Amino acid sequence: MATSGNVIDQDPILSDIISICCEEVDELRKRVAALEAKLEGTSGVLCPLCHSPDFRIVASGPDPTFGEMGVLSDRYRCGNCQHEESRQRDTHR
Numbered sequence: 001m002a003t004s005g006n007v008i009d010q011d012p013i014l015s016d017i018i019s020i021c022c023e024e025v026d027e028l029r030k031r032v033a034a035l036e037a038k039l040e041g042t043s044g045v046l047c048p049l050c051h052s053p054d055f056r057i058v059a060s061g062p063d064p065t066f067g068e069m070g071v072l073s074d075r076y077r078c079g080n081c082q083h084e085e086s087r088q089r090d091t092h093r
Contacts, residue, residue, distance in 0.1 A: 052080035
């Protein structure tokens with residue numbers, strides 16, 4: 001009975017398929033590493049306008065309406081397009 005290594009060595013088509021798959025896996029690993037490097041150091045929040053991951057909290061304080069109930073108002077600004085907006089955050093969740 002032949003081992004799987006022998007079967008692969010004896011079948012040139014199967015050997016070619018495995019070689020192509022290995023090359024594709026290597027290319028995909030490189031692409032994933034490049035994308036991870038691009039995202040490193042970002043807040044992970046996407047800007048609703050330009051979709052840049054550089055949408056960060058620049059100020060935070062009690063919400064004008066619901067602050068007494070523990071709700072904060074966070075001010076976000078995009079480092080890419082400079083879009084700004086406020087979002088409420090419930091501190092009791």
